[in-house]
Amino acid sequence: MASSDVILETEGLTKSFLGFVAVQDVTFTLRRGHIHAVIGPNGAGKTTFFNLLTKFLQPTRGRILYKGEDITGLKPAEIARRGVVRSFQISATFPHLTVLENVRIALQRHTGTAYHFWKPEETLHVLHERARELLREVGLEGEADRLAVELPYGRKRALEIATTIALEPELILLDEPTQGMGHEDIDRVKALIQRVAKGRTVLMVEHNMSVIADISDRITVLQRGQILAEGPYSEVSKDPRVIEAYLGQGH
């Protein structure tokens, strides 16, 4: 595999909590442009793995390489600045602002002082245009002037994704993007993930097997902190060890 095809790698990534090993010796490769799902029974270490990647947790052992560079020692904000953004975490929405204002704030936060030398009204105009473009990208253009708090649950997730892509990520991490959703919202979020994955890479923890089957290029199965299986859905879903790990949990 050419190294430019790989956006993120971990080598022997390990996290212990007072002797309990939540993530154990995970050596993992994420290919650029892929939608890659991480699955596994409850307590398998999925969220801990994500927390290690975004540096909310410091690994006990191992390395994380992003675009070939060792980022193991970086802070969460530095990781985000390099283009690794986790949705539903950094980009919390403001319920009593409008949908458009929420996206504009995310854009302002990202650009910081980049527009400083422009006249204020020009800056506002540019931000407005970009915000509308992002709302179109996530299918919220019709809701621009609604308060975020008024949006139905699935649409809120779309707004969160808009505020995430406002930060111009190259790699988006989604922790259970369809959690708590009904069929209709799940279908919309599925389509949305596919849309935002164009020109980006998506790594997601997801439980819904139909979502995984439909949109993921590759799947990593974690069990007790270790990689149990890896590959495309068609292979992984037939793996007896994977079936057992799930049946054993009542999935």
Ligand SMILES: Nc1ncnc2c1ncn2[C@@H]1O[C@H](COP(=O)(O)OP(=O)(O)O)[C@@H](O)[C@H]1O
């Ligand atoms: N801060 C922590 N301190 C101690 N144990 C933790 C901590 N975070 C997670 N764990 C443990 O690590 C294991 C993996 O948790 P987690 O990563 O949340 O799993 P998953 O997201 O796959 O359900 C669980 O047994 C959990 O109790």
Ligand SMILES: [Mg+2]
């Ligand atoms: Mg979790």
